[in-house]
Amino acid sequence: MQVTLRDIKLAYDHQPATLNHFSAQLPDGQLTALLGPSGSGKSTVLNLLAGLLTPDAGQIYFDQTEVTHLASRQRHIGMVFQDYALYPHLTVRDNIAFPLKMAHVRKAARYQRVAELAQLVQMTDQLAKFPRQLSGGQQQRVAIARALAKRPDLLLLDEPLSSLDTTLREDLREGIHRIQRATGVTTVLVTHDQDDALQIADQIMILADGRLQQVGTGTALYRHPHNLTVAQSIGRPQLNTCAVTALPTAWRQVLPLEYYQQATTVGIRSEALHLETPTDPHTVAGTISRQIQLGRDHQTTLHTATLRLVSTALPATLQTAVSIGLDPTGCLLFAADGRCIWAGDAHA
Amino acid sequence: MLNAKPTWKSTLKTLLYLAPLLLITAVFTIWPLLNAFLMSVYTKYNYFTDHVGAIGWNNFAYLWHDPLFHLACRNTLLLALVATPLTVALSLLIAYGLNRIHHLARFFRTIYFLPFVTSTIAVGLVWNWIFRLDGGLLNRILGWFGYSAIDWLNDPHYALAALMVVCVWQGLGFNILLFLASLNHIDQRYTAAARLDGANAWQRFTNVTWPLLLPMTILIIVNTALTNFKVFDQVYALFHGSAGPGNADLTLLYYLYQKFYVENQYAVAAASGVIFFLLIGGVTLLTYGYFRHRRRQMGGRL
Known part of the structure; x- marks a missing residue:
């Protein structure tokens, strides 16, 4: 099912609008991630889709049907809440069967569906337990099974991974991806973690300040961000930024002059800073203040005369004084309003 | 230290801290309780000289054959069984x-x-006025709907119902407060989840809110049942120091009061007190047992 949000406005009491003129489209059968910092309005979007909030203005469409004022229970949606909201007084089996019971499905049919879902989320041996007896990861899988029970047209996941530890996160991220592929249900995943979004989403929507900043695949967002906010929210370590005036002259020369003159801010990806022989005319002298090993990679903190930069392209070294070259494909130029005017090779 | 092991010394020290309260409890609760139990088996007993002539089950036999006691039991049970669920x-x-x-x-x-x-006395007086035959508020309202006036407080058929109304009304306040606290304590996400799971308002109440309220409900049922078993002052205030027309509102506690203070049959009063004690003890144990059973059923939650 394709979901369309058109010109949505929503403000909580006595606060500036959380969403203003917000429009977005979620393609049918795909997993869309809403990525943004807390307070960006991403949970608000989810609650609007769920029908737990009603917009002050604007429309929501499920395919061609308008559902803006339709009650949650008539929207045919499955939702996984942030800390799962499993009914504590029901067993895993009855939790999963709950939406079917509400729809007056007969008990035998109900439990058959539960068996299917338990298989899908790999919880078959835990059906008789109560939620409090399960680990966080198991609870999450039960919550997903419950959300899928009535074969919803839309699956909403509200930060489903945020309360889990790193190893489990990886596992369950995979799990969500697998289940979404197996069922083909249109899915929205809200997260503040770019790794969650990059690893499983077909398309990522970046939200900040109540506005949709950009929609695209992980590659597109990284290579061709529309603005500084997007560029800063994708990529780890975060994009190095500096004012154009602070950039050393030797590096300015590798950037295209026509765009450079319009720009106020330069963004430098960490992989664009590499070691170069001092004889090269486009190098800048720098000192290494800190180098840390992050698994396979090294993350190096550098200082030039004017800048503090982070690089991941420097090899492990004991030197502190180094000559650093700048790779133009890892550079971004931003205009005064934050718009990206040049992104390494092509202009945005 | 969080992992300190209890020793004799530490236990004694703890007891020393607890001693003042323990002493008060022993003197004013446990000692009278023991005495009441003992007094219930004194048969030839002079209360003023504390002289016990003989010991036996005569007091209980007396209660067994006393129609007034039967009436008191019947009224108390009826009151508790009707007023508690209503409240x-x-x-x-x-x-x-x-x-x-x-x-x-x-x-x-x-x-x-x-x-x-x-205060129950003030409440009793106001209800006394509400229930009055002529000019009473209740009869006036009944009159608007075309019903003839009922002499609530002097007709033995209605006097117990009148008492029930007062008990229910008086029990509401505290229970509402407890229920409200418990309702506020239920996580909003459960109802939101139920909404998305397709539950309508009634289904949300019966399938989510009500089961989550169960622990508090059991507490309230026990508490209300005990309160309704112990009704005395409401009767006293409503009927100006009598047990209602033809003893229609004679409760167990009122019976005990009459035996002790009016008829000076101290040992019989003590025996009825013992039976009363067993009755409310039984009710408490029964509900507690049910509570434990439910808790085990729900995987140790509640």
Whole structure:
């Protein structure tokens, strides 16, 4: 099912609008991630889709049907809440069967569906337990099974991974991806973690300040961000930024002059800073203040005369004084309003 | 130290801290309780000289054959069995309503809580006026609907019902407060989840809210049942120091009071007290047992 949000406005009491003129489209059968910092309005979007909030203005469409004022229970949606909201007084089996019971499905049919879902989320041996007896990861899988029970047209996941530890996160991220592929249900995943979004989403929507900043695949967002906010929210370590005036002259020369003159801010990806022989005319002298090993990679903190930069392209070294070259494909130029005017090779 | 092991010394020290309260409990609760149990088997007993002539089950035999005691038992059980569910159901309904309205909720909460903090004597007098045959509020309202006036307080058929009304009304305030606290404690996400799972308002209440309220409901049922077993002052105030027309509102505690203070049959009063004790003890154990059973059923939660 394709979901369309058109010109949505929503403000909580006595606060500036959380969403203003917000429009977005979620393609049918795909997993869309809403990525943004807390307070960006991403949970608000989810609650609007769920029908737990009603917009002050604007429309929501499920395919061609308008559902803006339709009650949650008539929207045919499955939702996984942030800390799962499993009914504590029901067993895993009855939790999963709950939406079917509400729809007056007969008990035998109900439990058959539960068996299917338990298989899908790999919880078959835990059906008789109560939620409090399960680990966080198991609870999450039960919550997903419950959300899928009535074969919803839309699956909403509200930060489903945020309360889990790193190893489990990886596992369950995979799990969500697998289940979404197996069922083909249109899915929205809200997260503040770019790794969650990059690893499983077909398309990522970046939200900040109540506005949709950009929609695209992980590659597109990284290579061709529309603005500084997007560029800063994708990529780890975060994009190095500096004012154009602070950039050393030797590096300015590798950037295209026509765009450079319009720009106020330069963004430098960490992989664009590499070691170069001092004889090269486009190098800048720098000192290494800190180098840390992050698994396979090294993350190096550098200082030039004017800048503090982070690089991941420097090899492990004991030197502190180094000559650093700048790779133009890892550079971004931003205009005064934050718009990206040049992104390494092509202009945005 | 969080992992300190209890020793004899530490236990003694703890007892020393507890001693003042333990002493008060022993003197004013445990000693009288023991005495009451003992007194219930004294048969030839002079209360003023504390002379015990003989010991035996005669007092209990007396109660066994006393039609007044039977009446008191019947009235008390009837009162508890009717007033308790009514009180609990009404307070749940009102608390649920108050929880959902946003305006004036505080005002209504105060109104409902007032009976709990008002003296029973004052309450009894006001209800006495409400129930009056001529000019009473209740009969006036009945009159508007075309019913003939009922002499609530002097007709043996209605006197117990009148008492029930007062007991229910007086029990509402505190129970509403407890239910409201418990309702506020239920995580909103459960109802939101149920909404998305397709549950309508009634299904949300029966499948989510009600089961989550169960621990509090059991507590309230026990508490209300005990309160309704112990009705005395309401009778006293409503009927100006009698047990109602033809003893229609004679409760167990009123019976005990009469035996002790009016008829000076101290040992019989003590025996009825023992039976009363066993009765409410039994009710408490029964509900507690049910509670434990449910807790085990729900995987140790609650």
